Amino acid sequence: MASRKKKLQGLVAATITPMTEHGEINFSVIGQYVDYLVEEQGVKNIFVNGTTGEGLSLSVSERRQVAEEWMTKGRNKLDQVVIHVGALSLKESQELARHAAEIGADGIAVIAPFFLKPWNKDVLINFLKEVAAAAPALPFYYYHIPALTGVKIRAEELLDGIQEKIPTFQGLKFSDTDLLDFGQCVDQNRERQFAFLFGVDEQLLSALVMGATGAVGSFAFRDLSTLCSNLVLECRRRKPS
Numbered sequence: 001m002a003s004r005k006k007k008l009q010g011l012v013a014a015t016i017t018p019m020t021e022h023g024e025i026n027f028s029v030i031g032q033y034v035d036y037l038v039e040e041q042g043v044k045n046i047f048v049n050g051t052t053g054e055g056l057s058l059s060v061s062e063r064r065q066v067a068e069e070w071m072t073k074g075r076n077k078l079d080q081v082v083i084h085v086g087a088l089s090l091k092e093s094q095e096l097a098r099h100a101a102e103i104g105a106d107g108i109a110v111i112a113p114f115f116l117k118p119w120n121k122d123v124l125i126n127f128l129k130e131v132a133a134a135a136p137a138l139p140f141y142y143y144h145i146p147a148l149t150g151v152k153i154r155a156e157e158l159l160d161g162i163q164e165k166i167p168t169f170q171g172l173k174f175s176d177t178d179l180l181d182f183g184q185c186v187d188q189n190r191e192r193q194f195a196f197l198f199g200v201d202e203q204l205l206s207a208l209v210m211g212a213t214g215a216v217g218s219f220a221f222r223d224l225s226t227l228c229s230n231l232v233l234e235c236r237r238r239k240p241s
């Protein structure tokens with residue numbers, strides 16, 4: 001059973017993977033990156049090896065090392081580290097999921113496989129379930145990003161009954177502009193304690209109004225938008241239910 005120690009909410013920074021000019025990962029700046037997020041941006045949750053981090057362009061070995069470095073440098077500074085472990089190969093995805101558990105990550109997220117695509121909800125759920133089972137103690141998030149995966153199965157359809165199939169399911173990272181789908185996800189799962197993390201920064205305010213519990217993004221954490229997002233999230237947190 002996944003440890004539900006703390007719900008992932010509020011702002012979650014999708015981290016870039018720093019590189020040297022020779023195309024190697026620049027591990028030496030990750031410590032400063034943690035300090036920048038925490039001290040200057042007030043963000044204590046991160047999403048590693050996702051789209052912004054170009055996880056799918058890294059080798060499995062690089063993805064493991066990047067995840068380890070964020071865990072090490074974020075210890076006692078960050079609240080939650082979620083690792084994206086999606087891959088075309090189920091075995092690689094499972095290896096990354098197991099690794100995330102071993103290094104003490106707070107959750108894993110998975111996109112739909114995008115070359116030979118799942119052709120319906122059941123096929124997609126079966127893939128996700130196999131990955132989640134490789135890290136049975138970790139909260140699991142489905143990363144819905146149809147514009148990049150080409151997998152158009154609506155998130156609302158996927159969420160219907162998902163916890164019976166994936167007991168560790170804890171939330172959705174929704175990176176699509178279809179606010180109708182997003183709103184239906186929220187509405188139809190009100191009695192569940194899912195995290196609804198919105199991933200299109202430009203529509204964040206609308207998504208918050210509709211019930212997003214947090215945001216994973218790269219762009220919202222700047223200047224005025226940081227302030228706005230934090231304020232709205234704080235208001236939502238205080239709103240009596």
Ligand SMILES: CC(=O)N[C@@H]([C@@H](O)[C@H](O)[C@H](O)CO)[C@@H](O)CC(=O)C(=O)O
Pocket residue numbers: 014015047049050051052053175198199200201202216217218219220
């Ligand atoms: C496709 C993409 O990169 N989306 C960004 C957004 O923050 C995006 O940069 C922003 O909305 C600007 O278009 C994040 O949702 C990415 C993200 O969460 C991730 O790195 O996995």
